Amino acid sequence: MILKLKYEILLTILLIATASDLLVPIIISTKYPGYNILFDTISTLGTSKSPVQKYECINLIVVGIFFIIFAIGQWLFFNQKIWAHHWFTIGILIFGIGCILAGLFPEDPAGVTETISGKIHGIASGLGFIFLILTLLFSIWISEFKDLRNINLILFIFSILTFVLFLLSENKNTGILKYTGLYQRINLLILYGSVIMNSVWMKKGF
DSSP states (O other), X not given: OHHHHHHHHHHHHHHHHHHHHHHHHHHHGGGSTTOOTTTSOGGGGGSTTOTTHHHHHHHHHHHHHXXXXXXXXXXXXXXXXXXXXXXXXXXXXXXXXXXXXXXXXXXXXXXXXXXXXXXXXXXXXXXXXXXXXXXXXXXXXXXXXXXXXXXXXXXXXHHHHHHHHHHHHTTOOXXXXXXXXXXXXXXXXXXXXXXXXXXXXXXTTO
16 A cells, blocks of 8 residues: 555656646746747747746756656666666656756757757757657566557657657748647657556556
8 A cells, every 4th residue: 555655656746747848838838929839849938038938947847857756766666677677767867857958958049059058958858859759669578568568669659750740840831840849749748648658557556
């Protein structure tokens, strides 16, 4: 019972982190004239030209800290740990660290010469996304998630497709590639959905 309660607390931390990263940008974007969640990325809210820069940067840092706490806690709850457990944990840790760095080093506004802050933001965000995508692949070999292997594999494929669409759509203003913000959010929904699904499934074992 105590073990189950501890895991429920850990799951709550994960839910708060994912909800904050998905919902807070939508809420604060209402204070950014001209911002559109279908076209504009979440990082746009953290640029120097954004009237809500402070809120988005703080949110990213908090989200990153929560993901780091979740990653460590999840690793401790795994039973027999193999390479997949380790890399699953590392993937979420790197994503959490990437969120913190993205909050500390905001993205550059569109049309401005790239700064050190912009470069760090881009690298941290990019690596964070890539490693979080890989956690879906690592999940296939984790015994605690064995009944969800096919679902994780399908979500992994869709996460790659939406991430590629997100990358291709940057700086595009026409056709289906203009929906940069939409592709980014769909990608996050898939990634977070997989992590939450696996954690909820694991909870059944306590």
